[in-house]
Amino acid sequence: xxxxxxxxxxxxxxxxxxxxxxxxxxxxxxxxxxxxxxxxxxxxxxxxxxxxxxxxxxxxxxxxxxxxxxxxxxxxxxxxxxxxxxxxxxxxxxxxxxxxxxxxxxxxxxxxxxxxxxxxxxxxxxxxxxxxxxxxxxxxxxxxxxxxxxxxxxxxxxxxxxxxxxxxxxxxxxxxxxxxxxxxxxxxxxxxxxxxxxxxxxxxxxx
Amino acid sequence: xxxxxxxxxxxxxxxxxxxxxxxxxxxxxxxxxxxxxxxxxxxxxxxxxxxxxxxxxxxxxxxxxxxxxxxxxxxxxxxxxxxxxxxxxxxxxxxxxxxxxxxxxxxxxxxxxxxxxxxxxxxxxxxxxxxxxxxxxxxxxxxxxxxxxxxxxxxxxxxxxxxxxxxxxxxxxxxxxxxxxxxxxxxxxxxxxxxxxxxxxxxxxxx
DNA sequence: TGTTTAATTGGTCAAATGATCAACTACGGC
DNA sequence: GCCGTAGTTGATCATTTGACCAATTAAACA
Numbered sequence: 001x002x003x004x005x006x007x008x009x010x011x012x013x014x015x016x017x018x019x020x021x022x023x024x025x026x027x028x029x030x031x032x033x034x035x036x037x038x039x040x041x042x043x044x045x046x047x048x049x050x051x052x053x054x055x056x057x058x059x060x061x062x063x064x065x066x067x068x069x070x071x072x073x074x075x076x077x078x079x080x081x082x083x084x085x086x087x088x089x090x091x092x093x094x095x096x097x098x099x100x101x102x103x104x105x106x107x108x109x110x111x112x113x114x115x116x117x118x119x120x121x122x123x124x125x126x127x128x129x130x131x132x133x134x135x136x137x138x139x140x141x142x143x144x145x146x147x148x149x150x151x152x153x154x155x156x157x158x159x160x161x162x163x164x165x166x167x168x169x170x171x172x173x174x175x176x177x178x179x180x181x182x183x184x185x186x187x188x189x190x191x192x193x194x195x196x197x198x199x200x201x202x203x204x205x206x207x
Numbered sequence: 208x209x210x211x212x213x214x215x216x217x218x219x220x221x222x223x224x225x226x227x228x229x230x231x232x233x234x235x236x237x238x239x240x241x242x243x244x245x246x247x248x249x250x251x252x253x254x255x256x257x258x259x260x261x262x263x264x265x266x267x268x269x270x271x272x273x274x275x276x277x278x279x280x281x282x283x284x285x286x287x288x289x290x291x292x293x294x295x296x297x298x299x300x301x302x303x304x305x306x307x308x309x310x311x312x313x314x315x316x317x318x319x320x321x322x323x324x325x326x327x328x329x330x331x332x333x334x335x336x337x338x339x340x341x342x343x344x345x346x347x348x349x350x351x352x353x354x355x356x357x358x359x360x361x362x363x364x365x366x367x368x369x370x371x372x373x374x375x376x377x378x379x380x381x382x383x384x385x386x387x388x389x390x391x392x393x394x395x396x397x398x399x400x401x402x403x404x405x406x407x408x409x410x411x412x413x414x
Numbered sequence: 415t416g417t418t419t420a421a422t423t424g425g426t427c428a429a430a431t432g433a434t435c436a437a438c439t440a441c442g443g444c
Numbered sequence: 445g446c447c448g449t450a451g452t453t454g455a456t457c458a459t460t461t462g463a464c465c466a467a468t469t470a471a472a473c474a
Contacts, residue, residue, distance in 0.1 A: 016421080035328055037244040039461060050423055055463065118328055120384045121242055121321060127385050159389075159396045166377020167370040173380075174369065177327040178334050189366045196407030200399075223451080246431060257453055262433065 020057050023047055027068045032111040036065060036118045069126050072115050076106045077133065085141045092149045093204055096142070096194050097187075100168060103138075104186055108172040117177055139165065150201040164197045227264050230254055234275045239318040243272060243325045276333050279322050283313045284340065292348045299356045300411055303349070303401050304394075307375060310345075311393055314376075320383040346372065357408040371404045 014022070026047035031038050040061055044051040058064040084099055107113065120127045139161045147155050168190055175182040183189060198204050221229070233254035238245050247268055251258040265271040291306055314320065327334040346368050354362050375397055382389040390396060405411050 014421080019421080035244070037242070040463090041461070051462090052424080052464080053422060056421070059463095061462065114328060117324060117384070121325055121328070123386070128387060131381075131385055131387060160399060162377065162381065163374040163396060163400045165374075166380070167372075167374030170369065170373020170377060173373070174338075177324070178338060179330070180335060180338060183366060189370060192367060192407075193370045196403055200403030200406055221451080226451080247433090248431070258432090259434080259454080260452060263451070268432065 016057070019049075019053075023049070023054065023057055023064075024067050024071050027064055028071055028111050028115065031065070031068055031118070032114040036115075036122055040064075068115065069119065069124070072112055073126065073130060076112065077137075078102060078106065082137050082141055085138065085145060088145070088148075091204075092145055093194065093198055095145070096198075097191060099138075099142075100190050100194065101187055104168060104172070104190065107169075108175070108186065110176045113172050113176040117173070134165075146198075146201060146203065149198075149203045153202040156201055160197075164193060167193055223264075226256075226260075230256070230261065230264055230271075231274050231278050234271055235278055235318050235322065238272070238275055238325070239321040243322075243329055247271075275322065276326065276331070279319055280333065280337060283319065284344075285309060285313065289344050289348055292345065292352060295352075295355075298411075299352055300401065300405055302352070303405075304398060306345075306349075307397050307401065308394055311375060311379070311397065315379040315382070315393065317383045320379050324380075324384055341372075353405075353408060353410065356405075356410045360409040363408055367404075371400060374400055 027043055030043045030046050034042070040054050041051045044054055054064065058067065081099060081102070085095055087095060107116075116127065116130075135158070139158065143156065143158055143161050146161070150156065168186075171182055171186050171189065174180045195204075234250055237250045237253050241249070247261055248258045251261055261271065265274065288306060288309070292302055294302060314323075323334065323337075342365070346365065350363065350365055350368050353368070357363065375393075378389055378393050378396065381387045402411075
C-alpha cells in the first residue's frame, strides 16, 4: 500500500458555497444512477466526504433531494424558447427544428431523464409542474403557430402535439432509461418526425 | 371497539397455489404504487398476511420481485400480433389500428407502466429483453410491411417506427407515471398519429 | 506566529428492514 | 373425534440507514 503524495486525501476545507455545489453535483450523479432511494452513506463516500457532513449543508435527505431537483430542472428551460416559437418572421418548420434541437440538447442527458423519471414514479409534484410549464409556455404557443399555419386545413389538437413531443422524448427514454442503442445524432429522426407532422396538416406543401 | 362477526379476520389457511397468487397480486399492486424499494412489511400488511409468510413462498425479496415481473410481463404480449401485422389480406392501416388498439389496451395499465419504468431505472435486464422482443417480433415485421406498401416512395427506417411507437407509449407515460390528464379514449389520437405516419410515406393516398 | 472560527470527522443512537425459527393452529385423512 | 402435516404467526437477529453531537483541525486574521 504505497501512499503516493497524490494519494494523500487529507481533509480539505472548502468554502461553504463550493462544498455545497460539490455535494449537489455528486448527488445528481449518484441518485440518477441508483435511484432516489440511494443512501446518504454511499453518496458521501462517492463525494469523498463523510456522511455527517451532508447534514451540515442539508437538514435532511429530502432537503438534499430538493436541491438535486432544483439543480436538474433549473435553467434547463431556456427563457427564449417561447419567443423563438412565436417568431413568425421565420418559417414554422425552421422554428420547430431549432426548438427541438435545443430542447433535446438540453434534456437528453443521463442525469436529467433518470431523475425526472424517478421523481415521476415517486409522485413528486415537480413533474406535473414542469410538464404544465412545457404545455403552457411551449406546446400551447406552438399549437397556436401550427394552427395559424394550417388555418385553411385540418386543425391539430393539443394531443397531437403531445404525440409529436412524446415520440421525440422517447428517444431519450430508450437511450438513458432502457439503455438501448439509439442514433448518435437524433436530429435527422426528429427532423423527419416534424416534417411528417407538418405534412399531416398540409403545412409547407408549397411555402 | 366492537368486533363484529365480519370484522373477525382469523387466520385463514389457503391452498399454496392460491396464497402465492394472492401474494403476487398484492405485490404487483404495491410495488407499482410505491416503487421497487417498498418494504416487505408494508406489502404483507396490505396483503393481509404476516411478513414472515412471504418467505414461505419466496426465498428473498428479489425472488418475489422476479415473480412480480413475470406476472406483469407474461401474457401481455399476444402471440397473434406478428400474424396480424403481416396479414396482407387486410389493409395496412387497418392492421396497424387493430394492433395498436390491442397493444395499448394491453400495456396502458397503472401496474404495467410503472413497474416497467421502475425496472428500467433499476437496470433490470428484463426491459431490454422485452423491448428487443418488441423490436424483433413486432416493429421489424411492421417496418417490412410499411416498406412494402411504400415500395415506390420514400422508405421509413426503424427509428421512424420507434418514433411512432414512442409517441403512442408517451400517452401511457403521461397518464400513469406523471399523473397528467389524458383522453379517456386514446384511439382517436393513435389513429391520427398512424394516419400522419402513413401519409408521410405516401401510403393510403388512393388505396 | 498565536488565536479564533467554523468546517469536518468519528462515533453513536433509534428506527427500519431483510431474513430466520420455534411455536401455534387450521385443515385433510383415519 | 383425533392426529399429523403443513400453512401461519410472533418474536428476534443482524444490518442498514437517517440523523445527531462532541471532538478535531484546517483556514482566516491579527
